[in-house]
Amino acid sequence: MSTRREREREAHRREILEAAGRVFARKGFAGATMDEIAQEAEFSKAALYF
Structure with missing residues (x-):
């Protein structure tokens, strides 16, 4: 059974x-930046690395 924290982490990962x-669909893989992905996901850039 997964914990609440694990479920939240998986939900964030999916988001x-x-x-x-x-972002990749709009800009292409090479044209996308972490800043754009973070903004699109409504997360901080640092949150993408956790």
């Missing part, structure tokens, strides 16, 4: 991946 997909 970040979905945001990255949207």
Whole structure:
């Protein structure tokens, strides 16, 4: 059974991946930046690394 923290972490991971997909679709993989992905996901840039 997963804990609340694990479920939240997985939800954030999905949100970040979905945001990255949207940015990649618009800008291409090489044109995307971590700042743009963070902004799209509504997370801080630092949060993307955790």
